[in-house]
Amino acid sequence: MSTAEKISTLLVANFGTDPLEIRPEVSLRHLCLDSLALEELRLIIEDRMGVDLDDVELTSRDTVGRLVDMVHRKAAA
Amino acid sequence: MTGRPYRPEPFAAAVTGIGMVTAAGVGAEATWRTVCEASTAPSVPHRPELHDLPCDFMYTIAGLDPRALLGVATARLMDRFSQLAVIAAREAVADAGLDPSVWDGGRVAVVIGSAHGGLPFYDEQHTTLTERGARRVSPKLAPLTVVNGAASSVATDLGALGPSQAVSTACSSGTVAIGTAHQMLRTGACDIVIAGGAESVCSRLLIASACQLKAVSTRRDDPEAACRPFDIHRDGFVVGEGAGLLVLERPEHALARGATVRAHIAGYGASSDAHSAVAPDPEGLGIERALRFALADARVAARDIGHVNAHGTSTVSNDLIEGTMLHRVLGEHPLVTSTKAMTGHTLGAAGGIEAALTVLALEHRLVPPTVNLDSPDPAIPVEVVRKEARPGTFDAAVKTSLGFGGHNAALVLTRA
Numbered sequence: 001m002s003t004a005e006k007i008s009t010l011l012v013a014n015f016g017t018d019p020l021e022i023r024p025e026v027s028l029r030h031l032c033l034d035s036l037a038l039e040e041l042r043l044i045i046e047d048r049m050g051v052d053l054d055d056v057e058l059t060s061r062d063t064v065g066r067l068v069d070m071v072h073r074k075a076a077a
Numbered sequence: 078m079t080g081r082p083y084r085p086e087p088f089a090a091a092v093t094g095i096g097m098v099t100a101a102g103v104g105a106e107a108t109w110r111t112v113c114e115a116s117t118a119p120s121v122p123h124r125p126e127l128h129d130l131p132c133d134f135m136y137t138i139a140g141l142d143p144r145a146l147l148g149v150a151t152a153r154l155m156d157r158f159s160q161l162a163v164i165a166a167r168e169a170v171a172d173a174g175l176d177p178s179v180w181d182g183g184r185v186a187v188v189i190g191s192a193h194g195g196l197p198f199y200d201e202q203h204t205t206l207t208e209r210g211a212r213r214v215s216p217k218l219a220p221l222t223v224v225n226g227a228a229s230s231v232a233t234d235l236g237a238l239g240p241s242q243a244v245s246t247a248c249s250s251g252t253v254a255i256g257t258a259h260q261m262l263r264t265g266a267c268d269i270v271i272a273g274g275a276e277s278v279c280s281r282l283l284i285a286s287a288c289q290l291k292a293v294s295t296r297r298d299d300p301e302a303a304c305r306p307f308d309i310h311r312d313g314f315v316v317g318e319g320a321g322l323l324v325l326e327r328p329e330h331a332l333a334r335g336a337t338v339r340a341h342i343a344g345y346g347a348s349s350d351a352h353s354a355v356a357p358d359p360e361g362l363g364i365e366r367a368l369r370f371a372l373a374d375a376r377v378a379a380r381d382i383g384h385v386n387a388h389g390t391s392t393v394s395n396d397l398i399e400g401t402m403l404h405r406v407l408g409e410h411p412l413v414t415s416t417k418a419m420t421g422h423t424l425g426a427a428g429g430i431e432a433a434l435t436v437l438a439l440e441h442r443l444v445p446p447t448v449n450l451d452s453p454d455p456a457i458p459v460e461v462v463r464k465e466a467r468p469g470t471f472d473a474a475v476k477t478s479l480g481f482g483g484h485n486a487a488l489v490l491t492r493a
Contacts, residue, residue, distance in 0.1 A: 014149070040216055
């Protein structure tokens with residue numbers, strides 16, 4: 001499963017996000033991920049995907065594509 | 078008795094909707110049917126996380142999946158006690174025939190009692206903190222576990238834009254919440270209040286403490302028989318989870334919209350024992366004051382009270398003190414019950430659930446039995462209904478509640 005697919009699965013399961021809405025150009029805010037949800041998402045990704053996102057700055061203005069890219073780079077590091 | 082009750086003009090709040098989710102059933106009618114018809118308690122499961130405690134069982138709501146009922150996106154922003162409150166609130170509002178998409182939200186208030194809020198999540202996250210470190214602690218702990226979480230969740234879910242607040246007076250929280258709502262309506266601060274209690278405390282930490290306190294039953298070999306209010310062999314309460322909410326309205330508001338009024342909250346009284354952090358006043362003088370205040374507030378005479386849904390926790394001291402007090406104030410005639418053997422002691426939710434059951438008792442003129450009351454304690458002088466539900470001709474009923482810390486509350490409810 002690709003990083004994008006893994007993140008999509010986590011968003012659907014944990015945040016009830018509509019899978020059809022999860023596209024690279026869509027902002028996290030559009031997916032109703034506020035500051036609380038982003039911190040929760042950070043923990044979930046770290047736990048499930050074994051990456052450390054402590055130094056990653058994540059805001060609701062970021063897109064799904066940027067999130068996937070950041071996680072992918074951390075996983076590859 | 079000390080204290081002179083404040084006696085404003087009489088005011089009866091209309092009960093136009095009820096919602097319940099309990100171990101006895103999901104929904105008010107399901108709960109009522111089980112409470113009236115079942116001869117034994119629902120399954121009271123042993124909990125693996127409590128396996129080494131003297132009390133390892135509690136009443137839980139079997140098969141309830143809040144994520145499925147509310148949706149993942151909504152449910153994830155609520156602790157379980159808030160989820161139960163929202164489920165009960167949606168039922169109560171629908172029962173009242175209210176449509177939140179068109180109501181004047183600024184005139185709708187929410188008052189929900191809870192003793193412990195999101196304590197189980199605290200318990201779980203403390204383990205995370207000690208075992209995995211601060212960076213693994215959930216950011217949701219602080220905003221979701223606050224005692225006002227149920228009130229804010231219900232207000233958000235329904236679009237109630239008036240005042241919303243929590244009441245926390247331990248095991249009388251739900252009753253005090255309804256009394257507070259009664260007072261808010263009386264002052265005209267709002268037209269509608271969604272009021273009651275919600276609790277879910279499957280917490281190893283809390284049950285360990287309750288065991289140390291020797292407040293809970295240790296009947297591990299027969300959990301379904303452990304909660305036995307007013308029985309000579311009672312040995313403590315059994316914790317349960319649940320929520321019970323009423324929709325209360327100013328009577329003219331209910332009348333104007335043609336609502337069906339199910340009952341009235343006619344009077345409310347509250348008092349403090351100022352005696353102990355745990356034990357009730359040994360003579361029951363505090364709960365007596367609350368009950369007398371409620372009767373005076375309702376302008377209902379003791380002889381006209383036909384039914385009492387008692388606090389009846391199944392502890393040795395509560396049932397004796399409360400039963401003796403009820404006899405002293407009301408006499409021998411009221412049909413008394415405790416429904417906790419069917420729901421467990423839901424702590425801050427108990428007053429909400431039991432007030433809703435009292436509304437149904439008034440409607441049906443039927444008093445649910447006190448399950449597990451096999452050998453009535455001869456020292457308790459009141460008439461406790463047991464074995465099966467008993468019909469009566471009463472038009473007024475009482476709900477009493479006592480909380481750790483000496484918080485007493487009583488409601489007088491009357492038939493519509």
